[in-house]
Structures are given as structure tokens and as C-alpha cells.
Amino acid sequence: MTFNFLSPVSEAVLTHNEVLVPQALGKKLKIHSQQHGIPDLDNVQIALIGVLENRNDINYTGFDINLDTIRNVFYNLFPGNWHTNLADLGDILKGDSVEDTYFALRTTISILLEKKIIPIVLGGSQDLTYPIYRAYDRISPMINVVNVDSNFDLGDSALSIKNNSYLGKIILEQPYNLFNYSTIGYQTYFNSQEEIDLMEKLYFEAYRLGEVSNAINIVEPVMRDAHIVSVDLKAVKASEVSKSQKYSPNGFDGKEICAIARYAGISNKVSSFGIYEYQNSEEDHVTAMLVAQIMWYFIEGVNCRVNENVLGDQINYQKFNVLIDNDELIFYKSNKSGRWWIEIPFLPDVNNKLKKHTLLPCTHEDYTEAMQGKIPERWYKAYKKNTY
Structure with a gap:
């Protein structure tokens, strides 16, 4: 071509x-x-x-x-x-x-x-x-x-x-x-x-x-x-x-x-x-x-890009589980860059767009707010898009 x-x-x-x-x-x-x-x-x-x-x-x-x-x-x-x-x-x-x-x-x-x-x-x-x-x-x-x-x-x-x-x-x-x-x-x-x-x-x-x-x-x-x-x-x-x-x-x-x-x-x-x-x-x-x-x-x-596979090697990240009502939010923090992600779950019983669990970029503030019982808006919107 x-x-x-x-x-x-x-x-x-x-x-x-x-x-x-x-x-x-x-x-x-x-x-x-x-x-x-x-x-x-x-x-x-x-x-x-x-x-x-x-x-x-x-x-x-x-x-x-x-x-x-x-x-x-x-x-x-x-x-x-x-x-x-x-x-x-x-x-x-x-x-x-x-x-x-x-x-x-x-x-x-x-x-x-x-x-x-x-x-x-x-x-x-x-x-x-x-x-x-x-x-x-x-x-x-x-x-x-x-x-x-x-x-x-x-x-x-x-x-x-x-x-x-x-x-x-x-x-x-x-x-x-x-x-x-x-x-x-x-x-x-x-x-x-x-x-x-x-x-x-x-x-x-x-x-x-x-x-x-x-x-x-x-x-x-x-x-x-x-x-x-x-x-x-x-x-x-x-x-x-x-x-x-x-x-x-x-x-x-x-x-x-x-x-x-x-x-x-x-x-x-x-x-x-x-x-x-x-x-x-x-x-x-x-x-x-x-x-x-x-x-x-x-x-x-x-x-300045940093190549990192957050889930590729457990040494490279920390995992945090936060329970809000009936939802379990799973956060990941990269040990390499300090950046944060939150997991969007795979829902096998719905016609979802995602074919597997995936990670959504987020901030440390999203994690701290989740610890106080507030669901991150980015996660909520991504979750809803995945189910309609």
C-alpha cells in the first residue's frame, strides 16, 4: 500500500x-x-x-x-x-x-x-x-x-x-x-x-x-x-x-x-x-x-510513555478491594508509574460490549472516595455502557 x-x-x-x-x-x-x-x-x-x-x-x-x-x-x-x-x-x-x-x-x-x-x-x-x-x-x-x-x-x-x-x-x-x-x-x-x-x-x-x-x-x-x-x-x-x-x-x-x-x-x-x-x-x-x-x-x-502491564506481573502492582453496599470494587496501583486503575467486571449473562474483565484508568482520589462509600462516576458509566 x-x-x-x-x-x-x-x-x-x-x-x-x-x-x-x-x-x-x-x-x-x-x-x-x-x-x-x-x-x-x-x-x-x-x-x-x-x-x-x-x-x-x-x-x-x-x-x-x-x-x-x-x-x-x-x-x-x-x-x-x-x-x-x-x-x-x-x-x-x-x-x-x-x-x-x-x-x-x-x-x-x-x-x-x-x-x-x-x-x-x-x-x-x-x-x-x-x-x-x-x-x-x-x-x-x-x-x-x-x-x-x-x-x-x-x-x-x-x-x-x-x-x-x-x-x-x-x-x-x-x-x-x-x-x-x-x-x-x-x-x-x-x-x-x-x-x-x-x-x-x-x-x-x-x-x-x-x-x-x-x-x-x-x-x-x-x-x-x-x-x-x-x-x-x-x-x-x-x-x-x-x-x-x-x-x-x-x-x-x-x-x-x-x-x-x-x-x-x-x-x-x-x-x-x-x-x-x-x-x-x-x-x-x-x-x-x-x-x-x-x-x-x-x-x-x-x-515519556511508560510501558507497563499492570496485571502481567504481580510484582508490578498492588491490588485493593473496596466493598460498597453490594458492589466490590477492585483497584490496582502500578508500582512502576504510581497510576491507578479500577476493574470493570465481565458480565456473562448480558449482551455486554466487553468480552472479558478490563481495567479502567482512574485516580487515587477515586480510590479514597470509594473508601468513603462513593462509587466513582467513571466506573459507574463504564459499567452501565457495558450492560445496555
Whole structure:
């Protein structure tokens, strides 16, 4: 299989890269160029892909996306103490139809997943999350999606897919691979009560902006269980971005959104990461720099991953049993990383989604609250999803 749908990085970016110092990121990347074609991806762990598709943006007015400024800024950064090899595979251009672009993106992501390469996708409107989700159809029967966004993006599934309604398609279209959907940073006044109620009815997770800002570490167990992470730049407050990107006075600041990206990178499960709703402009340096730093922190997180099989060796974990009413909750703590999990039981007599006992990431606070008789909300929702 080949990457037939990828257009090389522009000559303008490659020319800019030529004058960078040898220590810069741009000098460390394998880059898809017109002259040399697709680079050798042996030993590459992370690949950057641009997708210049935004026609399903509800506010689309014919605006074309250009990612050159982001690349120039990103190439100019210095890598951390990283052991991963990176590639920039260029862009997927707009197809004759949006469906053509979806097909190109789904095919490209499938190839990367099969090669165990983590794609970082730059878009483009956030409905691109849908074809990325569909790229997992042959990879995994059960997928967890995390959306960093001020909106749930549920929408009306009976209507054509848009950047504010792609989740409805994910939930209702076969094959049904979605196990959990989590929104980080939602703002209540941007979401109808019906959508909030539906999120609760489906036992999906939703974390308000203030809740996350007050305790950013609550993102960690959510990311630890995610396969796909989708970041909407509208989740960032207006003061942090350039004029064309401004959406709301409230949102994450630069430090918070980068911390969230790092948590996503640290997760051993996250196998694709996307940043969407980018609006380039002539005075675009601030937004481009923020996007570049979000990518940098995600890659930093990947380089900090800890390979651990909590149940593989009893020496590597501690087990705690907590009895609450008629429920026995079983917690595990890794001796290697100090992280916590809670067991979701296998229920043989129901049509459950889980085929065996599985572990749900949690926090030490979940354990201490369970000791006081409170069932963790994440466990309750996962348990209920497993039984309906």
C-alpha cells in the first residue's frame, strides 16, 4: 500500500527549513518533498499530516487552508530529549467532493495505524474526526474518542455531516465501534440542555471548562483510555490566538491546552491526535506558534510513555478491594508509574460490549472516595455502557 493521496510539503517551507540551525526540529524530520518523494518510514513513530478540507464547516465561505506558517514555526522549535523519529508526510488536498477527502484520509490513517505510526493530523474542520474514526474499523472493535472542545458536536444525525455534528454519525452508523466518548472543556452555554441530557443518557463523559482548569490532572485517566484525541482550537480562549481564530473570551489558555496535549501523548493507547478548526491569516504567528507548541507537547508526552502491564506481573502492582453496599470494587496501583486503575467486571449473562474483565484508568482520589462509600462516576458509566 502506498500514500497516493499525499501532496508534498511546499517549496516555501523547504526553503525556510534550509536556513535553520542544525539542532532545529526541521532538520530532524523526514520530509515528503517534490524532489525526493515519500520518505522511508522505517523506525518512524510519529507522522504529521495536513488535511486541507473545510467544506463541511457550518461557516464555510470558500476559505482555503494553508499550513505553511504552522510548519515554519514548528520546524524552528528545538526537540526535547526525544527517542522517537518524526516525519512530515505533507498534505491531503481537497478532493472533488468531501467524501473523496474522507476516503483519502481514512485510507492514509489506516496505513499508518497498521505500521504502528501515530498520525498528528492538522485540519481543517473537525468533522475530519469521523473518517479517522472509520480508519479503525479493521484495527479495533472498540474505540474511545476524546474531544477537547467547548461543544459536544452531537448535532442531528439525520442531517448531512458537519463540523458541529460528526459525533451523531459516529454513534449511529455501522459498524458500531464506539465504546466511550468524552468531552473535555465544554461550556454549558454553547450546548443545549437536550444535548447535555443525551450525553448523560448515553453514559458519555463530559468535563466542564472550569472543572478542568481547576484540576488539570483529571484529564490524565481520560486520556489514558483514549484511542483518538480530537482538539478543536475553538476550545482556546480568544486572548491566546490571532484575530481570525478568536471564538470565545472563555476557554483554555496556552499552558492548559499544552498540558492536555502532553497527557494525550503520555497515554499508551492514544494512536492518533488531531488539531482542527485552524484559520490561517496574514497576522497568524500567534495561533501557528500555539499549534506548533501543542504538537511539541504531544510528542514530548509520547517520549515519556511508560510501558507497563499492570496485571502481567504481580510484582508490578498492588491490588485493593473496596466493598460498597453490594458492589466490590477492585483497584490496582502500578508500582512502576504510581497510576491507578479500577476493574470493570465481565458480565456473562448480558449482551455486554466487553468480552472479558478490563481495567479502567482512574485516580487515587477515586480510590479514597470509594473508601468513603462513593462509587466513582467513571466506573459507574463504564459499567452501565457495558450492560445496555
